[in-house]
Amino acid sequence: MVYDDSLSFVYLGPTKIIFGSGSSTSELESEMSALGCSRAVVVTDPGIIKAGLSEKIVKTLGDKCVGVFSDVPQDTGIDVVNRGAAFAREKGADIVISIGGGSVIDTAKCMCILLTEGGSLANYEGIQLLTRLQTPHIVIPTTAGTGSEVTWVAVIYDKDKGQKILIVETYNAPRAAILDPQLTLKLPPLLTASTGMDAMTHAIEAMTSVQREPMADAMALHAIRLLSTYLPQCIKDGSNLHARGQVQLAATMAGWAFGNAMVGIVHAMAHSIGAVARVPHGVSCGILLPYCMDFNISDGDEDAIAIYATIAQALGVSTRDDEPKKAAMAAVNEIFALLKRIEHPIKLSAFGVKEADIIKAADLSIADGAIVNNIRCVSDKEEVLAVYRKAL
Amino acid sequence: MAEAFKAFTQEWMDEWKKTINASKEYKEIAKDWEGSVSITVNADPSKNVPEPVYMFTDYWHGDALDFLICDNAKAQTAKFIMSGDYSRWKQVAKKELDATKALMQGKLKLKGDLTYVVRNVKTINKVVDLLTEVNTIFPDEV
Numbered sequence: 001m002v003y004d005d006s007l008s009f010v011y012l013g014p015t016k017i018i019f020g021s022g023s024s025t026s027e028l029e030s031e032m033s034a035l036g037c038s039r040a041v042v043v044t045d046p047g048i049i050k051a052g053l054s055e056k057i058v059k060t061l062g063d064k065c066v067g068v069f070s071d072v073p074q075d076t077g078i079d080v081v082n083r084g085a086a087f088a089r090e091k092g093a094d095i096v097i098s099i100g101g102g103s104v105i106d107t108a109k110c111m112c113i114l115l116t117e118g119g120s121l122a123n124y125e126g127i128q129l130l131t132r133l134q135t136p137h138i139v140i141p142t143t144a145g146t147g148s149e150v151t152w153v154a155v156i157y158d159k160d161k162g163q164k165i166l167i168v169e170t171y172n173a174p175r176a177a178i179l180d181p182q183l184t185l186k187l188p189p190l191l192t193a194s195t196g197m198d199a200m201t202h203a204i205e206a207m208t209s210v211q212r213e214p215m216a217d218a219m220a221l222h223a224i225r226l227l228s229t230y231l232p233q234c235i236k237d238g239s240n241l242h243a244r245g246q247v248q249l250a251a252t253m254a255g256w257a258f259g260n261a262m263v264g265i266v267h268a269m270a271h272s273i274g275a276v277a278r279v280p281h282g283v284s285c286g287i288l289l290p291y292c293m294d295f296n297i298s299d300g301d302e303d304a305i306a307i308y309a310t311i312a313q314a315l316g317v318s319t320r321d322d323e324p325k326k327a328a329m330a331a332v333n334e335i336f337a338l339l340k341r342i343e344h345p346i347k348l349s350a351f352g353v354k355e356a357d358i359i360k361a362a363d364l365s366i367a368d369g370a371i372v373n374n375i376r377c378v379s380d381k382e383e384v385l386a387v388y389r390k391a392l
Numbered sequence: 393m394a395e396a397f398k399a400f401t402q403e404w405m406d407e408w409k410k411t412i413n414a415s416k417e418y419k420e421i422a423k424d425w426e427g428s429v430s431i432t433v434n435a436d437p438s439k440n441v442p443e444p445v446y447m448f449t450d451y452w453h454g455d456a457l458d459f460l461i462c463d464n465a466k467a468q469t470a471k472f473i474m475s476g477d478y479s480r481w482k483q484v485a486k487k488e489l490d491a492t493k494a495l496m497q498g499k500l501k502l503k504g505d506l507t508y509v510v511r512n513v514k515t516i517n518k519v520v521d522l523l524t525e526v527n528t529i530f531p532d533e534v
């Protein structure tokens with residue numbers, strides 16, 4: 001692998017992982033007890049309740065569940081967090097248990113801050129402002145892709161400002177994540193494919209970040225192996241519990257990888273096309289990933305080529321003896337092939353994206369914070385636009 | 393040999409501001425930046441920093457405006473409030489530590505609109521780059 005001589009890094013992975021089919025009910029109580037807690041508020045959303053995913057968990061908790069807060073929309077906001085925290089405080093909760101996807105998990109993360117510190121969430125907008133552990137939080141994810149269960153970032157909409165705010169606090173990382181593959185069995189094929197490609201993008205971009213480091217790379221490489229093997233199996237048979245579990249684990253590993261090493265050009269472009277044309281995040285990551293990989297090696301950078309050659313091995317399309325450039329291209333081609341195997345969209349135009357949209361998005365991409373971590377330095381919006389055009 | 397300035401003095405701040413305002417590259421990169429950033433250096437008596445140092449820096453569309461040694465009250469009025477230990481700031485000032493990486497790793501703290509910072513990370517990196525052009529004498533090197 002390629003690291004600078006001056007390699008120095010901090011790797012954080014404070015979240016305990018409990019994995020297994022049925023673990024969301026069989027392990028939850030003992031994890032609560034291990035944290036010294038006995039009064040849980042469950043945070044979820046109406047979709048999860050309707051799908052029947054939270055009912056069994058709440059029933060298992062019995063008296064230890066002092067309330068269920070399910071008023072969480074798709075893009076959560078400060079007002080939602082304030083209501084949730086007030087509800088939890090009123091119920092005397094000493095732990096928050098989130099059951100759901102990114103929005104639910106981020107709401108719960110921010111509730112934990114308000115429960116511990118009090119005051120307004122706006123006081124905590126920023127990075128690493130806290131100085132002590134926050135109210136315990138156990139995450140039970142119902143999707144496999146975002147990695148939110150192991151990251152310490154929360155994204156919350158501030159209605160007054162009309163924008164999303166970021167709260168980055170290592171002291172507020174979830175204490176435990178219970179990965180129960182049974183909870184992902186009902187995910188439809190497109191959502192399975194796109195969230196899986198979000199995880200694949202986290203893993204590959206972490207490895208090609210200027211902040212790459214060996215611990216994150218180890219997580220990323222195994223995530224890539226698992227995703228390339230098991231994501232197609234999940235699409236072929238959504239009820240394949242083993243494959244679902246392996247993809248869930250991969251998403252968590254990829255979460256650790258990018259939580260430490262960051263992401264790059266794919267995320268910069270996905271954020272931007274999402275803002276301009278409302279293309280779902282996972283879908284845009286999947287579509288843009290192979291084009292961005294191609295872009296990153298097309299200037300002949302030896303480091304990038306060496307890393308993609310390693311990724312090709314993890315994808316199972318190359319060996320250590322292969323010529324690096326050839327292996328790197330094999331990785332790019334394999335991602336294209338994987339998209340086809342999982343019936344993932346391959347062009348942005350399928351989501352109504354037009355030339356005018358990508359021109360606007362290229363402008364935004366250059367100013368996106370993720371782009372500065374990309375292994376290939378990108379400073380010209382025309383370069384980004386050229387990649388968008390290939391993916392259009 | 394360029395004149396050397398003692399870190400965390402008004403003369404050093406003036407030189408940093410002059411270096412920023414002389415940079416055409418900065419003007420282009422920072423053309424959209426609006427607002428002030430305060431920097432708090434935590435006290436470290438063992439490194440000749442007996443009291444916390446508060447600095448207030450203000451930027452507007454590619455120009456550096458007020459660059460002041462100030463008190464805590466003034467520092468708290470900035471749009472972005474950064475703080476950290478002396479040894480970390482020294483590493484940043486000598487480009488031994490990337491400022492954004494230091495934030496992510498908890499080596500420095502930032503209060504304020506992080507999405508704005510993330511969108512303008514090139515501006516921050518350039519301000520730090522330009523600081524390295526100032527010939528600096530650090531308190532523990534005196």
